[in-house]
Structures are given as structure tokens and as C-alpha cells.
Amino acid sequence: MATHITEECINCGACEPECPNEAISEGDEIYVIDPKLCTECVGFHDYEACQAVCPVECCLPDPELREDESTLIARAREIHKDKSFSDDFPSRFKK
Ligand code: SF4
Numbered sequence: 001m002a003t004h005i006t007e008e009c010i011n012c013g014a015c016e017p018e019c020p021n022e023a024i025s026e027g028d029e030i031y032v033i034d035p036k037l038c039t040e041c042v043g044f045h046d047y048e049a050c051q052a053v054c055p056v057e058c059c060l061p062d063p064e065l066r067e068d069e070s071t072l073i074a075r076a077r078e079i080h081k082d083k084s085f086s087d088d089f090p091s092r093f094k095k
């Protein structure tokens with residue numbers, strides 16, 4: 001699942017700089033995540049970095065966008081072509 005931000009967002013901005021993929025931006029009413037850039041932090045962390053800093057914990061898996069680990073690490077590799085990811089890359093799926 002890509003992560004999405006729910007309407008509980010209080011627009012604090014804490015999550016935006018934490019995303020390794022620059023997937024988060026300020027939307028019209030609340031912060032938003034571009035699902036084409038979100039990897040659920042696969043490749044970088046074994047947790048969702050946005051949710052880890054969110055004071056209201058509103059960065060949640062999007063039930064409408066279920067994705068498996070192989071899809072997400074492929075996306076990370078596509079976004080970060082200059083970076084090599086070892087086979088034991090960090091992933092919330094491995095916890
Ligand atoms: S889960 Fe990770 S990759 Fe997705 S928006 Fe949050 S910080 Fe960015």
C-alpha cells in the first residue's frame with residue numbers, strides 16, 4: 001500500500017523533509033503524498049518515516065492502494081537510479 005495522509009492532518013509540515021523520495025507536499029487543504037513516489041520507505045527504513053514524526057499519526061497505509069514489497073523496492077530503484085540497494089534493504093515488510 002502506498003501511504004496516504006488522512007483529514008486529521010494539522011498541516012504542521014513535519015513529515016515533508018523526512019520522506020526519502022520527496023513524495024510529500026503541501027496540498028490545498030492538507031499535506032498530500034504522491035503515490036507514484038511513495039515506497040512506504042522500503043529501501044530506506046523499516047518504518048514509514050512520515051508516520052514516525054506525525055504528531056497526529058495520520059500517515060496511514062492506503063487501503064485502496066495495496067502494493068507488495070517487490071513493487072515498492074522496484075519503485076525505489078527507479079527513483080534513485082544513482083543509488084544501489086543491497087538485497088537486505090530496510091523494509092517494513094521484514095519486521
Ligand atoms: S511512507 Fe516513506 S516514502 Fe511514503 S510518503 Fe511517507 S516518508 Fe515518503
Ligand code: SF4
Nearest residue numbers: 009010012013015054
Ligand atoms: S506530520 Fe502529520 S500533521 Fe504534520 S503535515 Fe505531515 S501529515 Fe500533516
